[in-house]
Amino acid sequence: MNEKEQPISSPKKNIAGELILPFCALLFTLYYFSTVIESPWTAQVNAFMVGSVLIGVIIIFFITRTIMLLNGKAQLHLNVPRIHSSIKTRQSGFIGLTIAYLLVIESFGFTLTTGLFFWGSMLLLDYGKAPVVKGALAVFMALAAYGIFILGFETRLPKGVFEAFLTGVF
Amino acid sequence: MDINLAFFVELFFxxxxxxxxxxxxxxxGLVVGAIxxxxxxxxxxxxxxxTFLMDVEVxxxxxxALYCSSRLGAGIPAILVNIPGTAGAAATPLDGYPMAKQGLGQRALSIxxxxxxxxxxxTTVLALVTMPWLARVGFYMHSVEMIVxxxxGISLIxxxxxxxxxxxxxxxxxxxMIGSIGADHVxxxxxxxxxxxxxxxxxPLIPALVGLFAIxxxxxVIEKGTFLSKTNVQNVDNASWKxxxxxxxITLKRWYHITWTSMIGLIIGVIPGAGAAIASFVAYQQSRTFSKTPEAYGTGHYEGLIAPEAANNGVTAGTLIPLMVLGIPGGATAAIMMVVMQYQGVPTGPRLFxxxxxxxxxxxxxxxxTYLLMAFTILPMSRYMSRVTMVSTTYMSPIIIAFTLVGSFVPREYMFDMYLAFAFGIIGYIARKTGYHVAAILIGVILGPLLEQYxxxxxxxxxxxxMVLFxxxxxxxxxxxxxxTLILPAFFKRRRQSKAVE
Incomplete structure (x- = not known):
């Protein structure tokens, strides 16, 4: 599709995204109220003061956005067209790697997981270029992190095979 | 022993x-403050x-030295990559990071x-002179005063x-509301x-801070590829000592600004339980209130960077005053110092002097x-530190994620805190993508529980x-x-508008 064929971008503001946070805030506030409803007043006073203001502001926000929708100044759709699809894939992959890092760090230990995370995410973000160099860099950074956090600051980070091996050696 | 000028000169040397x-x-201190x-x-x-093995003086x-420099170190990642090292530096990126994004990281660090x-x-000199009086501030600050x-701080929202x-x-x-999570205080x-x-x-504050800002x-930044645009990369690349x-x-010209915002820090620092986060939020808010260009705050305004930095360093002297004069530690570091002093048989409170x-x-x-020596050791580093913003996100994003997740684990050593930091990261990502300010969420998380407690x-x-509140x-x-201070900005704005019309 050439430039002339592209549709003229809509001047309407897409408000779908900005409704997520108020919606989450509203749900959380209602849940919070449910946890204090039978509590003594000392546990309730802050929740009801802050929570009622928050609900009030969210209602005003929803009203203003509804008016914008009715006046044709805004639209509701969930796609995010501004991000290129390859970036979206890398970003989703990186978030996935972060979740995997959090899930396996307790079993594999800090150093090994961090090294693998560094290597995997650098390769992902750089389209798989120079895997050996990135591997060496990942090993160096993971060992540096081991030196700083575990040896230097004596942080009790999750220990795995690598830490057990080093403890055995020294 | 006579306490006169000669005593202080001798002590200084x-x-x-x-x-x-x-x-x-x-x-x-710079390293631990920055992580x-x-x-x-x-x-x-x-x-x-x-420390126990050292001579008490050493x-x-x-x-x-560690305490002062860590306070300063916390501002470095806040400016360069939008990650405050501590809650005390949470107001620093509001104007520091926009400066770094414009390729002015070196200038921002210098400021x-x-x-x-x-x-x-x-504030240290002032603390030396006014110690006996300042120490009493804590006695007058009860729950009602602390609420105000x-x-x-909250009005900064x-x-x-x-x-x-x-x-x-x-x-x-x-x-x-998030700050209200937890068991009630009674x-x-x-x-x-x-x-x-x-x-x-x-x-816990660190996972919230790490998630909302760093993660x-x-x-x-993956969406952009680099922290800076091509023009701004050139700006950083061409930057010299100039x-x-x-x-x-720029900073010296605004000496009055440093003076009064650091005083805010000193006074808030003296109050036990208050801290650098409150001081920097209050100082930023006050600085904006009395500014002639409040609309420039948040866009890389010099005074918006000076205010929180001067204030959170003003807190350092203030925190030590109650310990030294009254024997009451004003913060965590002061409490540890008290332990060391007691271990070495050194009295705290009036007997110390x-x-x-x-x-x-x-x-x-x-x-x-320490502050004087920092001028010679840290200032020259600003040129090299600012180059961090030129590093590709291919390397920076994994480093930020791994190191800040570890940072969120450290204070309590719970795996849960790493998961919590990630959850805050998702909230922060959604907030930024949809036009909500993560600093506003963080102010609530930090000050909410304190407000409720008082x-x-x-x-x-x-x-x-x-009616007890009054x-x-x-x-x-x-x-x-x-x-x-809530009414003044509107008043000033109206006056500026009427002057502009004239």
Missing amino acids: HVLGMWWVIVPSILL PGFSAANTIIILLPL GLVFMI SFVSSIIGGVL VMLF ASVAAKDMIKGLIAGFFGL YATPRGTMGFLELYDGV SEAFL ETIIGVR TERPELGYGVFMAMLV MLRALKMSDGDP SSSLGNMLWAALVI
Whole structure:
């Protein structure tokens, strides 16, 4: 599709995204109220003061956005067209790697997981270029992190095979 | 021993002679300050056995140097990559990071360093002179007065939200609700904990800070590829020492600004339980209120960077005053210092200044010398540090994620805190993508529980009578000051508009 064929971008503001946070805030506030409803007043006073203001502001926000929708100044759709699809894939992959890092760090230990995370995410973000160099860099950074956090600051980070091996050696 | 000018001059040179302790401590402090979760207090605790082995004088100088430089170090990642090292630097990226994004990281660092150093020196000298009077401030600040101080900080939400008030208020009050998670302060009833035992003590600050700023930033910068645009990369690449000197000149011109914002830090620092986060939020808000260009705040405004940096360094001297004069530690680091002093058989409180005046005054002199030495050790580094912004996100994003997740684990050593940091990261990412200010959420998370604690205490003492909030003279004066500072921006704006029309 050439430039002339592209549709003229809509001047309407897409408000779908900005409704997520108020919606989450509203749900959380209602849940919070449910946890204090039978509590003594000392546990309730802050929740009801802050929570009622928050609900009030969210209602005003929803009203203003509804008016914008009715006046044709805004639209509701969930796609995010501004991000290129390859970036979206890398970003989703990186978030996935972060979740995997959090899930396996307790079993594999800090150093090994961090090294693998560094290597995997650098390769992902750089389209798989120079895997050996990135591997060496990942090993160096993971060992540096081991030196700083575990040896230097004596942080009790999750220990795995690598830490057990080093403890055995020294 | 006579306490006169000659005594202070001799003490100054004596402490200066301990540069071999101070300089390495400054470098260590910069590192621990810059990594979220690794506070000066944690590091001092780790190195406590070493401190016990040192001579008490050397041990105190080491702790002071580490304490001061970590405060300054926390501002470096806040400016360069939008990651405050501690909650005390949470207001620093509001104007520091936009400067770095414009390719002015070196200048921003220079401004931050000079305002921190001058703020630290000024407040240390003032602390030395006014110690006996300042120490009493804590006695006059009861629950009611503290509520108003907190509201001064919380009113920053309105400033942050200036571009879109409703969205700003949603973010701020959502933060306050998140800050209310945990057991209530009187009957320990769990509230909003979603069944997680780890949340009974409330939401830990470091995971919130790390998630909202660092993790969300790491996910966001992938979309751009670099922190800077091509033009701004060139700006950083071509920057010379001149940028540092320009930063110094800009800051020195605003000496009055440093003076009064660091005073805010000093006074808030004296109050036990208050801290650098409150001081920097209050200073930023006050700076914006009395500015002739409030609309420039949040876009990389020099004064918006000077205010929180001068204030959080003003807190360092203030925190030590109650310990030195009254024997009451004003913060975590001061409490550890007290332990070391007691271990070494050194008295704290009034006896310190009669029995060991060289130690009592020496602590503040060590602070003064540290700040002066920092000018020579840190300022030249600004040119090289600013190049961090040129590193590709291919390398920076994984580093930010791994190191900040570790940072969120460190304070309590719970795996849960790493998951929590990630959850805050997702909230922060959604907030930024949809035009909500993460700083507004963080202000709520930090100040919410403190406000609740003081409010409950006040209401409990008055059997639930809300009029207790207006029951003290000092409190009423503070209320009046709060109302004035909330009204003034509108008044100034109107005056500027009418002048512009003329």
